[in-house]
Amino acid sequence: MKRLFVLILFFSAQLQILAQDHVRISLEDVQMRVQESNANIKVSEQEAKMAKYDYRFSNSIFLPQIAVSHTGMATTNPLMAFGSKLNQEVLTQADFNPALLNDPDEIKNYATVVSVQQPLINLDGFYQRKAAKTTMEAKELQAMRTRDYLDFEAQKAYGQLQLAHRAVAVLQKAHEAANANLNMAQNSYDQGLLQKADLLEVKVRVTEVSDQLKTAKSNVQNVSDYLAFLMNEQGNVVYEPSEELVPDNLDENMDVSLENRADVKAMDLVSEAYKANMRADNMTFLPRLNAFASYEMYDDQIFQADAKGYIVGASLSWDVFKGSQRFAKAGKSKTNYEKAKQEYEQYVAKSTMELQRTKRMVEDAQSRLQTSKLVMEQSEESLRIRTNRFGEGLEKTTDLLMAEATYAEKQLAYYQTIFEYNQAQSLLTFLTKE
Secondary structure, three states: OHHHHHHHHHHHHHHHHHHOEEEEEOHHHHHHHHHHHOHHHHHHHHHHHHHHHHHHHHHHHOOOEEEEEEEEEEEOOHHHHHHHHHHHOOOOHHHHOHHHHHOOOOEEEEEEEEEEEEEEEOHHHHHHHHHHHHHHHHHHHHHHHHHHHHHHHHHHHHHHHHHHHHHHHHHHHHHHHHHHHHHHHHHHHHOOOOOHHHHHHHHHHHHHHHHHHHHHHHHHHHHHHHHHHHOOOOOOEEEEEOOOOOOOOOOOOOOOOHHHOHHHHHHHHHHHHHHHHHHHHHHOOOOEEEEEEEEEEEEOOOOOOOEEEEEEEEEEEOOOOOOOHHHHHHHHHHHHHHHHHHHHHHHHHHHHHHHHHHHHHHHHHHHHHHHHHHHHHHHHHHHHHHHHHHHOOOOOHHHHHHHHHHHHHHHHHHHHHHHHHHHHHHHHHHHOOO
């Protein structure tokens, strides 16, 4: 029963491996799919649209508000009945009879009213509109920066994919070499030329490389899953890079002003929006001037208009004191503005620090690149010599295994250095992109 269970697990694992789709993909293709389908980009664009509609909402400080209503009623209320007849222009001398005034018959009244309200001077609304516009521009810049960041993240993930596949290739060769050494060691042991402890040491090396290879293949799957997440794609896919992991050319033109970067400008605009809101709250202490007009039609029949009239006027209103609410609100908006200014200054300082650190990272990685390549070539030559001497019985098993492990280690270190160099350049490009 136990053997059957093991067999089922084995075949299930094999079927899962076979079910995986192996897809070759280029960096350009990854970047294009991320820009088209990434969820974070879509969210940032929706936030920019929301800010745009908030700005459109502020058009109300310039545009009129127009409403149309039709109301029907029946009443015996003395005041309402007299007023309805007056609006319908059907009042007669008999209606002034005190008995009819005090106890009128039921009166039906239908009123159609077209009303217009036009803002004239609302200074707080002007600054609220400015704040809405500034916020909209900031959200658009933030959406642009999100696209730039996801483009950088796509390059980083693709580089991780290249590194993971390169690690698999290196460890597969190391595994093949370890097996070849095991065969030689087994032959030497069978001929009595090698001790059992040395043979076991070679077998341990084969097991170690096998475990490292398994981990490297898992890393390939992990990076593939992350790439699929960035591209908003589903499925059990293993991506294979169509481009080799090689050092990118260094871009020397990296001296730009941080103030022109999209995210920095967005932070500055956010500060300006808080400033406009602060001024808007201060303007609530001033009076407002609004115009209004209405055209009214009355009749005792539905949808008729035998009697007509209009009202035109202007209203100057001034809230002199509202229980210190405005003072508190103005103080809070000023505090928010001061906080936004400090956050902007801190963001610029932090961005400057990150930029300088990244420049040093590029220089350091570039200097390590040649060194790691020479070290890898030296370890390769050392392994070749020791392998030949081991085949002739002139080299110890431990020395061969150490040379083999060193070569694999230096190969992985070299490709890791290439990855770090490329990522440092990509980060520098991202931090200096306007």
